[in-house]
Amino acid sequence: MKLYLEGHGHKYGTEQMLLMLFPDRRPEYPDTPPGPEEDFLRLTLKRGGRWMTGIALLRLNGRTARRSCRVPLAGTEDAVVRAREEQRALKTAFYRAAVELTGRRPAWGMLTGVRPVKLPTRAMEAGLTPARTERQLQDRYDVSPLRRRLAMDCARASLAVKRSLAPEEISLYVGIPFCPSRCAYCSFISADVKGCLKLVEPFLDTLAEEIAGAGELVRRAGMRVASVYIGGGTPTTLAPAQLERLMGAIQETFDLSGCREYTVEAGRPDTITPEKLAVIRRLGGDRISVNPQSLRDEVLRAMGRAHTVEQVYEAYGQVRRAGFTAVNMDLIAGLPGDDPAGFRESLDGVLALAPENVTVHTLALKRGSALTLRGAPLPAGAQVAQMLDYAWDRLREAGYVPYYLYRQKYMSGGFENVGWCRPGLESVYNIVMMEELHSILSLGGGGVTKLVDPAAGRIRRISNPKYPYDYIGAAPRLTEARREALPFWQALRDGAARP
Ligand code: SF4
16 A cells, blocks of 8 residues: 655554554555545644644545544653653554544454553553443554453453562573474474474574573572463474483573473374373473364364374373363364354363463464465364354353463464463563563573563663574674673662662
């Protein structure tokens, strides 16, 4: 779509809104005016003495709408606040014009960010009552009733965890970027282990070195590990002895006496064996994921998942016998070859197993995933909406509560991924990571260490290499890059200690 921005440079916010409202359109910034038949958006920002006004002139299929949104200038002296309010005025005007012409109201209204829960969490922290916070989601952002309820439940869970965190607590993430084979929809950094078996041992050597350096850093800073999450990829692609080496190093290096939970993302049922589960349990793992994604074999085949429904049940039985405190199962709504009836079957099948956590994802196809390239048939947005409506009702009926959620770019229908749990069995790691409540020390492939200063709302990111080839041998450099965590954490602790 042709975009003309006047009086501002908020390209990113405008494009985010464009992607959500018109996912098939790509932004263009032409030097010439639009032709008489061409669709376009002219988005203008005007500043007066007391107000700034976003004005959208949108033409779509021969029809035109002009809508505006006015926000007060008072309180926008700070540059960050001013930029945020400018974007709000512009995005709201664009949204209103689009709704007028299409008659479609997205489930999340005009919220485009990946973390919609931060908004109600911050509002309640600032003293707004839950009722007024929810009304703000409705009136200011046009969020649908179902999504408002999800956001409010997750905001309550986030606030409860936030209140329980001590300033010296951090979480530890370890990324294992290997999988037994590559799923067609995958957009993670993960290598098919068959093609790079020879990289696994050198990868683990580097990881052991990185763990040692990170342990030293955590000790010197006087921080404590509140949760551990080994993800990927598929960590259980590793052989039992390799898992033992990795988890043994974590146990020996970090003081885990105050650790609230220890998760290993087994994920792919075709990697789970009783030997690996015994290692995980013995070395501290108490939470695990077994991810079917679908309980229909034809859907699993269509997404190149390389395991059967039968293997899901087998793996689940093994995990239960190993005695984990909490088992998570992931499902995806919107998979190729699936339909609302198939999704219902999958969800009901998962609920019959009674895992403590269920995470329902909506398919997000990033550029480059094999499914996008193959052009496999996908359920329509309305069908995905039906799947999610069913899931959200059915999970509540079955006694689960939503505790964290996030959205992604290119997500089918602009919906969301939601983690549900039996009350009291939420994953603390998922909440602190998604809501950025404290620092995450990330080691291994693709990890991003986040140094979070919750009071100032500041986050400093330090990225690890994504691919095993780049990661191997990088431990000294990564340990060096992470040195800045020491004064950062010491300052956080000192700040908290000051009256
Ligand atoms: S198991 Fe997960 S990380 Fe591995 S290939 Fe499949 S989707 Fe990607």
